[in-house]
Amino acid sequence: MRALAAFMVLLAWQAAALAQPPYYLPSNPYYAQPAAVQSGISHFGWQPNGWRVSESKHFIVCHRDDAVAERVMRIAEKTRTKMIDKWFDDGPVVGWPGKCYIYVYGSADEYSWKTGTPALSPGHTSAKWEPNDASRLTSISVHVRIDYPSMFDAVLPHEVTHAVLSGQFGTKPIPRWADEGMAVLSEPSVEIEKHKQRLQRAYDDGKLYGSGDLMQMRDYPSGDEKRGIFYAQGVYLTKFLCERKGNVVFANFLRTAQKKGWEEALKKHYAFDNFKSLDDAWHDWLGFKAKKDNSKTVSSPGGWI
Ligand SMILES: [Zn+2]
Numbered sequence: 275m276r277a278l279a280a281f282m283v284l285l286a287w288q289a290a291a292l293a294q295p296p297y298y299l300p301s302n303p304y305y306a307q308p309a310a311v312q313s314g315i316s317h318f319g320w321q322p323n324g325w326r327v328s329e330s331k332h333f334i335v336c337h338r339d340d341a342v343a344e345r346v347m348r349i350a351e352k353t354r355t356k357m358i359d360k361w362f363d364d365g366p367v368v369g370w371p372g373k374c375y376i377y378v379y380g381s382a383d384e385y386s387w388k389t390g391t392p393a394l395s396p397g398h399t400s401a402k403w404e405p406n407d408a409s410r411l412t413s414i415s416v417h418v419r420i421d422y423p424s425m426f427d428a429v430l431p432h433e434v435t436h437a438v439l440s441g442q443f444g445t446k447p448i449p450r451w452a453d454e455g456m457a458v459l460s461e462p463s464v465e466i467e468k469h470k471q472r473l474q475r476a477y478d479d480g481k482l483y484g485s486g487d488l489m490q491m492r493d494y495p496s497g498d499e500k501r502g503i504f505y506a507q508g509v510y511l512t513k514f515l516c517e518r519k520g521n522v523v524f525a526n527f528l529r530t531a532q533k534k535g536w537e538e539a540l541k542k543h544y545a546f547d548n549f550k551s552l553d554d555a556w557h558d559w560l561g562f563k564a565k566k567d568n569s570k571t572v573s574s575p576g577g578w579i
Pocket residue numbers: 432436453454457578579
């Protein structure tokens with residue numbers, strides 16, 4: 275019990291430490307000047323809180339290695355620009371409250387210990403906003419771990435996409451299925467294809483969600499299998515709708531749905547009268563009808579991001 279109490283105190287201390295900005299910020303003149311500046315990237319070296327800190331135009335990275343931080347910032351800046359252009363056609367977007375923090379942990383254990391997230395997870399994004407208005411962000415941070423094999427190629431673009439999407443859909447937060455669908459579509463095609471395999475098996479087993487159920491879910495379903503199906507459907511429903519009318523129409527469809535409901539948004543942007551006509555068209559597009567091979571195997575998801 276005493277060990278548990280000590281652990282809880284430690285967790286609270288870690289949470290408080292993470293909530294503090296790095297000490298180099300201009301409000302602290304001792305750290306106002308970077309140790310090195312290179313092509314829009316500044317390195318501020320070790321800070322009293324145990325992180326090295328680097329900064330680019332839109333990101334502040336807390337890390338342990340300047341070369342890693344440079345790679346992280348280049349990917350993050352590129353992903354941010356690409357996602358704004360992809361989903362909002364380079365139009366006006368809701369700004370972040372300052373720069374987005376990216377924490378690069380050294381291991382799954384450190385990541386889990388400092389964030390309270392299961393060590394199986396490759397990373398996550400944390401967005402906070404003012405009460406009853408998701409478009410008024412108060413903080414935004416991305417958390418990844420360097421030991422995850424596809425951290426640079428898949429996890430980081432995925433999480434930065436979540437950060438870009440935060441706050442862009444009115445007073446309500448972006449629906450989970452679309453948030454994950456759009457984030458996974460930022461990953462390499464080999465990662466996207468894994469969700470197709472999972473979707474095929476769920477279809478064969480009769481375990482797919484109806485699109486109405488999927489769209490109205492406020493949070494992730496519990497259990498690995500259901501969560502895997504939820505992700506796979508989110509990805510391939512997003513892909514289907516984007517191929518039908520384009521990425522920007524899809525983003526506008528989400529905005530309409532937040533204000534007027536899903537079925538009205540489906541009618542307005544895609545001319546589907548109801549969820550059933552969407553499901554029928556989506557199943558046709560997937561081309562799953564003739565396939566009934568239950569012996570397929572699906573690779574382990576390795577955690578959700
Ligand atoms: Zn995600």
